[in-house]
Structures are given as structure tokens and as C-alpha cells.
Amino acid sequence: MEFTIIIIIFLILAMLIAVGIGANDETFSVVYGSKILTMRQVLIFAVILAIAGALLLGEGVAKTVGGSILASNFKITEAIVITVLLSTAIWLLVASAFGLPISTTHATIGSIIGIGIFLGDIAGLNWEMILYLAMWWILSPVVGFFGTYFAYKILYKYKQKRLNGFQDYEGYEKKFAFIVLITIFITAFARAGNDCSNAVGIVVGVGDIDISFLLIITGLSLAVGLVILGRLVITNLGEMTELRPSTAFAAQIPTAAIMLIGTIQKIPLSGSHMLVASLVGLAKASKTPMKKGLWKIMLVWILTFPVAGILAIILYFPIISFF
């Protein structure tokens, strides 16, 4: 197959994944759920930050995804790249169509691991890096849960409990509406950088392609996904538990912090997992009932790694026949 055609296929698939990431981006769900912004405002801000984040922060994580998960002696071929991109895209779009927030990070890395084990056996993977990433993936939702739980408890004990009357409450929540917006902007910016690398990371592994160009394309595609399908996941998560600006802040602050640190540290993270864990932490801390359907989200999370891996292996056979 000609190199130009391969590059075009890479681009189309990377764009497709970025559309899927955008469709599955629930960063703004708390500001929508707490009614700080309308859906239209959410989409405008989300699009701007998605493009900016992808361009300015995407490179580091992309290199981790593309160059550090497979063993150093493992040759990333064009067929592998297409397989990984395609399996990630399919799983992402299926989940988004059902309004379920899944992790693109897990889908991409699940696909890479699946194909790595299939072609290179156990030695085909950089286990040290995978275990390091796994530690972040386990810890980040745990930190999200406890971070939110304690953030809420502290806010409740030292501030909310002392609020007296609608007027007092109004002033307090309005202040938080601004604070939570800033937090969300940081998260969305960092997350776009982190998520876009999932779309382009494996392509970077092949080399010979300008990463900045790839990040611009994926940033734009992510924005398209947000506008077209993103509202489903935003609505679904935003209504998961009762949210006010102050509680939205408690749910968002750990996610913002971990996402920013992770992106700077070049770690591919799942914003979805952290946010859902934070919302569960919030519901526990505030003793608010949660919307039904958490089990579905958890099930999709658990299934993401094996499904993406198996899907990659299945797709590899028809794809390799073209090369």
C-alpha cells in the first residue's frame, strides 16, 4: 500500500477517534449539571479548550502512548497502527452512542496491549511502563473519590453549615460558579492534551509524521465530536447526582489537579474514571441519592480493556491482508 494512502487512512482514523473522544468528553458535565452554563455555552468553551489543549499539551503524552507501551524492539507497522486506531474508534463510538462515559486511554492502550501480546507474546510489551501506568489508573479514581469526599466535607463543615438564608446561599454559590468554571477550564485544557494523544499516540510510534499537524487535526475533530454527540454524555453524567456550583467544585478539583499533573508528567489518564469516582464520592459525602445506571458505567469500564484488545486482534487479520 502506498505511503500517502496509509497516511490518509491514519488521519481519517485519528480524526474518527478524536470525534469519539469529543463525543465522550464529560469534563463539562458538572457545570452543565449545576446549571452554571447552558449546553450551548458548554459546547463553545469546550471546543476552544479542546483545540488549545491538544495543540499546547498533547505532545508529551502522545510520545508515551506511541513509544513506551510496546517493547523497544517491537516494530510498529502501519497495519498495527490502523488496527489500534480502528478498534479504539469503534469501541468509543459504540459507548458514546449509548451515552456511556468510557476511557479512550484505556481503549487505546487496551488495543495496543492486545495486539502487542498477540504479535509479540508477553515480551512484546514494556511491562514496567504498563505497571507504572496501571498504578496511575488505579490511584487516580481513588484520589478522585477521596479528594471529592473530603473537599465536600471540609466545605460543608467550615462554610456551608454556616450559611444562613437564601441570600447568603445565593452569594456563596455564585462565587463558586466562577471558581468551578476556572477549574473546569484547567481540566478541559489539560484533558484535551491528554486525550488527543490517545488518538495520535500510536501514529507517532511509526515516525515520519509531523506531530503538530496531527494534534491540530485531532483537536479540531475532538471539537466536532463534542458538538455533534458530546451532549449525550455531558447530560448523562451531569444528572448523575444533584449538583450545585459548590458541590461541582468539590467534584472537579481533584480531577483538575490529577489531570494537570498527569499530563505534565506525560501520563495518559482517564478523565472519565476520575470524574465518575469524584461524583460517587460527592454523593457519598453529601448523602445524596445517585441516578441509577452506575453499574452500567462500571461494567463498560471493566469491559473496555478486554473488548478493545480482542477487537484489535480480530481487526488485525483483515487489515494485514492489505499490506
Place this chain on the structure above:
Amino acid sequence: MKFVRKKKTDIDEINNEFQEEIRNGAEKLFSYMTDYIDNHLEKVDEKFQEIILCEKKCDRLKEKYIEILFKDKRALPFLVEDRYKIITSLDDILDRSELIARYIQVFPENFEFFKDIREDLHQLIKYYLETINQLLNCTLLMETDFSAAYDLTFEVEKWKRKAFDLKFKLLEVVFQKTDEPLRVSLTWKVIGLIYDSISYSEEISDHLRGLVIKYPGK
């Protein structure tokens, strides 16, 4: 910023004016009923008209309040919702007061309440006024002091309980007068309407108590 403050002042002023008007309406019904119970009918028509006017003024103030409430795009939706519920409920109180007055207005010309229940009827209408006054104090306090509002809801409940006992005490007497069925029927209907207004006020105060519990500031 100045515009936001102005809007806030507007809505607070209208709210205060609206609540004053409800209080005024309740006092007018109290005065109207007092005259009617004592059979001092010279001014009842005039007082009836004042109740109607009061109710209309309240409707206009309510509309104005709701308009400003929903115009504020930066307002917190749950607060808008709660304030909206409170103001519409309070407006219902005056609608009910008007209903009592309208009902009495169409009584037969020679109608008089039984002499032996007049004192208790006075008491019942006092409970009505007291309940509404306490409820209005409570709704005003909801803006600035949840704890005080919460405590006041129990005062409203106390007046409702007193009215409840009194209602049955009155009915027990009225239902013995089997020789005057029309008079009995009209009397128990009025007692029922006054008590319903008291009971409705207590329902609103229950709702306010629930709101105070919902907001963590109590």
C-alpha cells in the same frame, strides 16, 4: 455590577411589598369576618371590595416578581424554583381569603351566625390571622435566617393545631341545631373554609421546613 445590585433590590422590594399586601389582605378578611360575626353589616360591602382589590394587587406584584425572578439568567435555578414555589403558594392564601369573603357575600340577607358560637368563631378567625402572620414572618426569614425560619414553622403548626381543635368544637355545637339546616350548612361551610386556609398555611410552613433541611445551613 451595579445592574445586578439594582435587580436584587427590585426583587427584594417587590417581595416585601407582596408579603405586606398578603398580610394586609388577611387583616382585611379578619376585620370583615369580625363585623359579620357580630352582625355589624354597615361596612362589610366596603371591606369586601377592599379584599378583592388587595387580591388583585397581590396578583400584579406576584407577576412582577416572577418576571424579574426568571429574567435573571445568573440566578441559581434551585433558588429560583424554591422562591417561585413560595410566592405562588402565598398568593394562593389570599385567593382562599377572597373565596371566604365571596362565599359570605352571597349568604341570605337575614343570615346570622348562631349566638352561642360567635366567641369561638372570633377565636378561629384570630387563629387564621395569627397563622398567616407567622407564616409571612417565616417566609421573610427564609431569605436571611434559616434557623429562625425553621423555629417559626413550629409556631405555625401550633396555631393550626389549635384551629383544628376549635373547628371540631364548633362543629359539635353547630351539628346539634337540627331545626335550622340551612344555617347549619352555611356555618359549617364557613368554618371549613377558614380552617382550610389555616391548614394550607401550615402546609406551606411544612414545605419551608423541608427547604431549610434541604439547604445545609440550618
